[in-house]
Amino acid sequence: MKKSNLSRATLGRLPAYLRYLQDKDDEYVSAAEMARAMNMCEVTVRKDLSRVSSEGRPKVGYPRRELISNLDELLGKRNRVDVVVAGAGKLGQALMRYRGFEDFGLHILAGFDCEASRLNPHSDCPVLPVEEMSEFCRTHGVRVGVIAVPEGSAQTVCDTLVEGGVTAIWNFASYSLKTPRGVTVQSENLALSLAHLCLANGKGNDGRIQT
Amino acid sequence: MKKSNLSRATLGRLPAYLRYLQDKDDEYVSAAEMARAMNMCEVTVRKDLSRVSSEGRPKVGYPRRELISNLDELLGKRNRVDVVVAGAGKLGQALMRYRGFEDFGLHILAGFDCEASRLNPHSDCPVLPVEEMSEFCRTHGVRVGVIAVPEGSAQTVCDTLVEGGVTAIWNFASYSLKTPRGVTVQSENLALSLAHLCLANGKGNDGRIQT
Incomplete structure (x- = not known):
């Protein structure tokens, strides 16, 4: 299989x-x-x-x-996939604390931010300056990055991840990212998920929806 | 249509x-x-x-x-759908601040929490005591609720929403909720989204995935 x-x-x-x-x-x-x-x-x-x-x-x-x-x-238990999170605002922090990634062999190695007040280099899941992100990804062989920054910074952050060797990007910013061939982008539109639920409910759908 | x-x-x-x-x-x-x-x-x-x-x-x-x-x-611009968020931790707060809901005619009316330090009744999007949630939903005719609490409290919070008349629940807790007929539950497994991206990337999929 x-x-x-x-x-x-x-x-x-x-x-x-x-x-x-x-x-x-x-x-x-x-x-x-x-x-x-x-x-x-x-x-x-x-x-x-x-x-x-x-x-x-x-x-x-x-x-x-x-x-x-x-x-x-x-489930990748013998071959853990390391992940970095760009952006340590509310959403980034929520993702860093989200339990359940380990179920799929995913491990959030670090977060990155440009705001000094959000840095926390000595935590279990450290938050480091965004200037170090590209080098960090290269050093640790990170291939998966999450973008949880405002849309205005999304492309810059994406370029930095790609520069560091990241080939899979999970994008929470509502911005259509440009990436070179070989890089996969998955855009997560949270509003759309909720809108879709409301549609299903309007339909009189009674049951479970698993997205 | x-x-x-x-x-x-x-x-x-x-x-x-x-x-x-x-x-x-x-x-x-x-x-x-x-x-x-x-x-x-x-x-x-x-x-x-x-x-x-x-x-x-x-x-x-x-x-x-x-x-x-x-x-x-x-897009429901003439018929706004009001939403409440149960849980004002990192994820709940991230959702309350997420722009983009308005695009789909969705409006987060209030958040609810049991921790006094998170309450903020005078904000644009107030955070109120969870004891008031059911009554609030009934008074404001809220039909859509988001569950952003730890899995241990998810069922209780869900029951409270249903009691208040909510019929569509967007569930971020990794807990299989029991609801009466006529209530739609959509479970959001963030870890699964990321795991799926990693699979697509492993496949050599080069492009965009819209979930």
Whole structure:
């Protein structure tokens, strides 16, 4: 199973499967049993697991240890991805404190800001001067950067990240970034997420939406 | 055109169309001309506009004023949606300050928190005691609530919102909320968004991802 073929929805469910499996002792686990215990749709669990491992056997299930090992691999537990956050305002700080990144093998290494009052070099997740960002990324081999600065500074900050070797940018500024080939930009429009929820609600949609 | 039939992607482009049209004087505008000026794909613009208005005429284009009026309507400019934010920590505050909600006719009316040090009743967007949240929602007819509290308090806060008449909940806590029928919950997993970006980047995807 290649990691890159996983859908976003499947990926989102993997940390919960992993936690469930780690809490068990059995040699084998079945999709039906997991679905029941986790209050999920059996078809979904069955499909997800078949994408994660090819070791499933009818009437027996999956060997639990191998499944854990596959999930560990897919979730990058053995190959942590380091991330930097540009901008340590409210949003940047919220992201730096957001638990849940570790579930996906992502680790926020440092934040960067241009305001002296926000610098905090001795914290677990230090906030450093933005002038050091490019060099920091190069030194630590960081490939993923988050942009949480006002739109007026977004392009400059983006250029600095790219200069430091970053190839994947998660952009919270409402600014259409220009990047060289080989750099992926994902723009996060928080307002759009909320607007879309309101639409779904207006439709009389009763249930869950997972973005 | 029913608002609820718009895709998330189309919805996301509407504010930019509106801004473009408001800056023009012409009586008619064409999709081709807009696509060129806005550096967008003509097919996309053509499709979007056909969803927004049925007034387009071959070789002439769309009557600009009617198009603006349609967009105003779709973006809720004449029918603002009021929103409350539960939790005024870093994330809650970041959301309260996030510009861009107004683009979609969304207006954050107030935030609520249980910590006295975070209360700020006299701000433009006041932060009030969480005990007042349910009553506030009822009084102001608020139907949309954002949950930006730790997972341990998410269900309680959710129940309070529902009690106040809220029917659409945007949930940032990593907790699976239980809600009565008729209440829509959209869970936002920020870690998943970043993990998904890293996957896309690993694939060698070169370009833009709009979530």
